[in-house]
Amino acid sequence: MAVNGDWAKQSNCAMMARPHPLLDGLISAYIGYDERLKVTRRRVIPTVAPLMLIDFGSVSRHLPGKPTHTISNSPIFGLIETFGAMELTGHDQGVAILFTPPGFLTLLEVTPGDLSNRWAGVHDVLGYQAAELAERLFHAAPWANRFDVLNEFLLDRLTSARYLSDTAVQSWRELERASGRIRIDELADRSGHDRRSLEKLFHRHVGCPPKKAAKILRFREAFRLICDRSRNENLAEIAAAAGYSDQAHLSRDVRELTGVTPGALRRQAAPMRG
Structure with a gap:
C-alpha cells in the first residue's frame, strides 16, 4: 500500500x-x-x-x-x-x-x-x-x-454535505499545485483570510496546519525527483527544484520523514517488491 x-x-x-x-x-x-x-x-x-x-x-x-x-x-x-x-x-x-x-x-x-x-x-x-x-x-x-x-x-x-468550503478547496488546490512551494502568508492573502483563520480552516478541512501540509507536499516532490532514475541532478539541484532553501534543508526534512538521508533514499529508489 x-x-x-x-x-x-x-x-x-x-x-x-x-x-x-x-x-x-x-x-x-x-x-x-x-x-x-x-x-x-x-x-x-x-x-x-x-x-x-x-x-x-x-x-x-x-x-x-x-x-x-x-x-x-x-x-x-x-x-x-x-x-x-x-x-x-x-x-x-x-x-x-x-x-x-x-x-x-x-x-x-x-x-x-x-x-x-x-x-x-x-x-x-x-x-x-x-x-x-x-x-x-x-x-x-x-x-x-x-x-x-x-x-x-x-x-x-x-x-447533503454539511462541510463544503470553497475556500478550503481552492486553498488546498493552490498549495498542491505549487507542491508546497508557496509562502503561507501569501496563501492566506489569496484566500482572503488572515494566517490564523487559514490555519483554523486547514485544521478543519485538511487535518493539519498549512505549513505541515506544505512540508509534506514539498517532500513528495523531492521524493519523486530523487527516485526518478532518468534524471541526473545532484541533491543540491533537486533541493532547489523542490523548493528547499538549500541541500541541508532537504536533508533535514528527508531524514525526519523517512529516517534516512537523501543519498540512501536514492539508493533504495527501486520499488520494494519481495
Whole structure:
C-alpha cells in the first residue's frame, strides 16, 4: 500500500478515471486495480491526501515481518506523516478513491487528521452503506460502470454535505499545485483570510496546519525527483527544484520523514517488491 500517485504506480491499475465534474476539487481520481500477488512489499510515503480502497478480492495486508498486525479489507487511510512499508498477499482487486483532504471531510465527514498515521475500515465510516456499495461495485463490471456507480454514490452524498468550503478547496488546490512551494502568508492573502483563520480552516478541512501540509507536499516532490532514475541532478539541484532553501534543508526534512538521508533514499529508489 502506497498512497495516492505512488500507490497507483506500485499497483497493477486496470483502469483510471477522473470523477464527475461536480466532484472536481473533492476527488482526484478513481482507480481500478486487479493483481494476484505472492508476498509483495510496497512502500508507504508521507501524504496529506486520503485514500479509500474497496476490495473485491481476498488480499491480506500487514506490516512487514508482523503477519498478525493485519489491516482490514477495504481500508481508509488519512494523513500519513512517516515513511514505511506494507506487505500484501493474495488477490488484490477492487476500486480506489483518491480524495483531496477537503473532499474527505465534505463527502465522508471525516478529516485526514482523524485518521492520522492509522487506518479504519470503510464500514467504520459508511456503516451499512459500505457493504451495499461494495456489492454494487462488484456486480457493475466493467470498470467504467463501476466508476459511474462511484459518481452516483458520491454525488448523492454531496447534495447533503454539511462541510463544503470553497475556500478550503481552492486553498488546498493552490498549495498542491505549487507542491508546497508557496509562502503561507501569501496563501492566506489569496484566500482572503488572515494566517490564523487559514490555519483554523486547514485544521478543519485538511487535518493539519498549512505549513505541515506544505512540508509534506514539498517532500513528495523531492521524493519523486530523487527516485526518478532518468534524471541526473545532484541533491543540491533537486533541493532547489523542490523548493528547499538549500541541500541541508532537504536533508533535514528527508531524514525526519523517512529516517534516512537523501543519498540512501536514492539508493533504495527501486520499488520494494519481495
